[in-house]
Amino acid sequence: MPSSRTAVIVGAGQAGGRTAAHLRKQGWQDRILLLGEEPDPPYERPPLSKEVLSDDADPLTGRLYPPDWYEENGVELRQSCRVERLDLGDRTLDLATGGRESWDVLVLATGCRARLLDCPGADLPGVMTLRTSADAGALRPHLRSGAQVVLIGGGFIGLELAASATARGCKVTLLEARPQLLERALPDRVAALLADRHRRAGVDLRLGAGLAAFEGEGRVQAVRLGDGSRLPADLVVVGIGAQPNVELAQAAGLACDDGILVDSHCCAGGSVYALGDCSRHRDAWLNGPVRLESWENAELAPQAAAKAILGRPEPYGGVPWFWTDQYDVNLQLLGLKQPVEREVLRGDPESGSFLLFGLAGQRVVTAALVNAGRDRRPVRQIIEGRLAVDPAALADPDRPLKQLAKGA
Ligand SMILES: Cc1cc2nc3c(=O)[nH]c(=O)nc-3n(C[C@H](O)[C@H](O)[C@H](O)COP(=O)(O)OP(=O)(O)OC[C@H]3O[C@@H](n4cnc5c(N)ncnc54)[C@H](O)[C@@H]3O)c2cc1C
Structure with missing residues (x-):
């Protein structure tokens, strides 16, 4: 029996690939078409500037799924397939190769390009x-x-x-x-x-x-x-820096402001969704619009969009998290940089491993973790829970962060 509905995902990067997987996993039983301009299947980009260049790793070391996954999961992946034009009225899109596809649900995951x-x-x-x-x-x-x-x-x-x-x-x-x-x-x-x-x-x-x-x-x-x-x-x-690929959405009449504007379910209106680097979502935790260029956002926003598409919407948001690896330094950042009233240092920078918290009043609003990734979870809980913490306890390496995260 032919599928009754088609979900088309434009952009076969990390966010596009994850959207296909979450749609399937969460119960979309109809057709999924994943259209990507690049010749490669979906992959994660973080290794490109790290082990791919430093250690000769395979440029596709970050591929999301093995080649058989797409067929096994009923995801039609088309590589080297650029979408040229969207028509939101008759729910069609035109391909650079000349074809036309119809959609019932459209997900834009067009990412960014290098500035x-x-x-x-x-x-x-x-x-x-x-x-x-x-x-x-x-x-x-x-x-x-x-x-x-x-x-x-x-x-x-x-x-x-x-x-x-x-x-x-x-x-x-x-x-x-x-x-x-x-x-x-x-x-x-x-x-x-x-x-x-x-x-x-x-x-x-x-x-x-x-x-x-x-x-x-x-x-x-x-x-x-x-x-x-x-x-x-x-x-x-x-x-x-990078600039969001919004031209396709803009030409179709979608609202854009340095990113395709979407709500906290990644919905741009009707059956059109946008997520990942190309979108500016109304973040449920930050309580405002934000465009994030991060691995984590490309992982999590697709879950939220899939839930909304399948009629179980849950607002999306949380403390933004970024990381970078340079030499022997693993640096992780939680929260967005903002003016802080006070900084609290935990650990000794000379040792190569420490945390630096930014506080507004008694609340931690940002944290930089240098070779201290093991502490990410409790620090995130402290920030996300907007807990009031004693700066002296925060600075004391003998006071476990897990304890502070429990409000103790
Ligand atoms: C070198 C590098 C290193 C990074 N390292 C980190 C890191 O350490 N930590 C971290 O948190 N984040 C990192 N990031 C950021 C992270 O990789 C991105 O946030 C993530 O890739 C965003 O995924 P996306 O799917 O939204 O966009 P993209 O990965 O950009 O994918 C979008 C895809 O859509 C395609 N597309 C665009 N327009 C069309 C069209 N009209 N038709 C069809 N296809 C189209 C593009 O070709 C692309 O393949 C890094 C990024 C880069 C480039």
Whole structure:
């Protein structure tokens, strides 16, 4: 008997792949069509800037499911399949290849793309970005020992790339326009420690550095800075953030504001949903709209959307969590950076493992965990529960965080 309804998911990245799985698991019995522009099946991106570049891991090491999974679960996956246009009125979409599909439920999981620089020479061969497995595959051969690599941007991707390129013996210069690394995400103290770790690894880290142009004959050979100086470069990687792929939604008439606007069930209206990096959801815990570019959001939002699609809506939200790995540093962040009244340090930064809490009144609103991932669960409970905590207890390594999370 033919399926009566079709759920079409546009974007076969982490969020799109997880949506297909949750729909099936939670009881969608009809057709699921998963359309992705990339030639690869859904995969997680975090390894791309880490072990794929530092250790020669398979660029698809983060693939979500084995190849047989799609057929076994009745998910029609189409790779290299770009959706060009949506018609919300007659519930159809047009493919770049010329076909047309109808949908009853539409999920947009179009993610982000790397932000590009608009400066002279930005289109020279050898000036690259990192977003996809193909990008990682193209970058890796250039990370040869002794190669002069210039990284533009001291965000998560640029810093992870600095660590990976250094591990391969490259001579790395990292240019950051702001006076601090990861200014919008990290407490000043943690940013300073991270900067120090990069410098100790041999990275020529230049904060407050202005960029003028990329130069070269047929391929990038140098980077010219705002002060007129020149840095020789065999490879440049631009890591200045990502921009949400909203054009498809916008052209179809969906409301967008740096992300497709959705409610706390990931619903954009009617039977149209959006989730993952491309969406700005009304977060039930933060109590406001937020666009998150994180692995965890791409894992959890699909569960919420699937529940809503299947008629069991539960508001989605929680304390945002991000992590990064650089050298011997695993850094985890809970909460979004905001002005805090007080910082509380737990542990000794000299030991390489510590926590830094940001407090508003007696409530912890942010936490940076440096090589202290084991404490993530209780810290999350403290923040999520909006518990009033005694700063002295928080700072005392002999007071178990589990105890404080129970309100004790
Ligand atoms: C190098 C790298 C390292 C990262 N490391 C971390 C980390 O350590 N920790 C962390 O929390 N997060 C990390 N992230 C972020 C995390 O990977 C993203 O938040 C996550 O991938 C978002 O998933 P998504 O499915 O929403 O978007 P994406 O993964 O971007 O997937 C969207 C997909 O949609 C496709 N698409 C777009 N438009 C169309 C269209 N019109 N038709 C068909 N297909 C389309 C795209 O080609 C893409 O395949 C990292 C990201 C990168 C790039």
